[in-house]
Amino acid sequence: MATRPKKKHGVLALIFRRRSIRVFRDAKPSRSILELLVEAGQRAPCVYQSYTVISIERPELREKIYELTEDNIIRQAPILLLLCIDLRRTRMLFDLLEPEHTLSKPPNPIETVEAIFEAGLFAENLILAGEAIGYSSVILDWPLRLGLELQKILNIPGGVAPLFFICMGPPGEIPPIRPRMPLDLVLMSDSYREPKREQLQKYLDEASEKLAAEGYLLKYVGIRSTYRQYLAEKVRRDREMEVLEAETSEFLRRNGLTI
Numbered sequence: 329m330a331t332r333p334k335k336k337h338g339v340l341a342l343i344f345r346r347r348s349i350r351v352f353r354d355a356k357p358s359r360s361i362l363e364l365l366v367e368a369g370q371r372a373p374c375v376y377q378s379y380t381v382i383s384i385e386r387p388e389l390r391e392k393i394y395e396l397t398e399d400n401i402i403r404q405a406p407i408l409l410l411l412c413i414d415l416r417r418t419r420m421l422f423d424l425l426e427p428e429h430t431l432s433k434p435p436n437p438i439e440t441v442e443a444i445f446e447a448g449l450f451a452e453n454l455i456l457a458g459e460a461i462g463y464s465s466v467i468l469d470w471p472l473r474l475g476l477e478l479q480k481i482l483n484i485p486g487g488v489a490p491l492f493f494i495c496m497g498p499p500g501e502i503p504p505i506r507p508r509m510p511l512d513l514v515l516m517s518d519s520y521r522e523p524k525r526e527q528l529q530k531y532l533d534e535a536s537e538k539l540a541a542e543g544y545l546l547k548y549v550g551i552r553s554t555y556r557q558y559l560a561e562k563v564r565r566d567r568e569m570e571v572l573e574a575e576t577s578e579f580l581r582r583n584g585l586t587i
């Protein structure tokens with residue numbers, strides 16, 4: 329039976345040292361670097377490749393998006409990519425194959441879930457390719473809240489849904505590796521094991537402790553609360569959250585993500 333290597337080299341080392349970077353050094357990435365990263369993304373397993381990525385380069389476009397988000401990373405990241413689910417192009421592809429096809433009318437739960445999944449694989453491949461050439465990254469979820477505005481600013485037609493920004497560049501900070509759930513909550517053998525409340529409590533406590541030691545929330549969000557409190561606030565269901573969820577659901581549905 330093959331055993332676990334004692335030392336992590338190559339791709340393994342790269343995967344295990346990756347962490348989100350939110351401060352970048354200045355760089356002027358060439359077109360060929362951008363193409364390499366996106367081609368690496370495309371080598372991920374895929375179904376219909378229902379994703380499109382838009383590199384946001386013109387300073388006036390960056391500025392418009394900055395004004396909406398007030399997120400410095402938007403201005404600062406040498407590479408700013410908008411990852412979109414593009415079932416519009418997939419529909420055009422299917423039109424060439426069959427007059428009546430799965431995307432002729434909604435709902436399209438299988439295509440939608442597969443498109444989101446393959447976009448995630450694309451993103452991680454691209455991110456790891458970045459790591460291999462000294463480019464770190466962070467994903468930002470602003471587009472989930474600004475879909476309509478981004479469609480206007482970047483001339484994105486209906487049927488193409490902005491999902492996430494992927495921001496990349498040489499790292500301008502060296503944060504520690506961030507906590508993850510313990511392996512025994514994630515890896516199960518032969519059947520499902522319900523997590524115990526105490527295990528989840530312990531995870532929340534340990535994650536809070538580790539992130540406090542990094543000064544994570546103070547550094548990136550400018551607040552002094554614990555990670556637990558921050559998470560509680562983030563997931564709290566209030567009226568504002570309900571409106572946002574309803575608007576996002578409607579936007580995604582109108583743009584082809586119909587589950």
Ligand SMILES: Cc1cc2nc3c(=O)[nH]c(=O)nc-3n(C[C@H](O)[C@H](O)[C@H](O)COP(=O)(O)O)c2cc1C
Nearest residue numbers: 346347348349350466467468469470492505506507
């Ligand atoms: C779908 C998704 C959305 C994310 N959105 C944001 C975001 O809006 N802002 C941010 O600072 N980080 C965001 N992140 C990065 C996570 O905060 C980060 O990956 C997580 O805290 C683990 O840290 P690590 O990547 O350093 O291991 C996002 C990550 C994912 C996968």
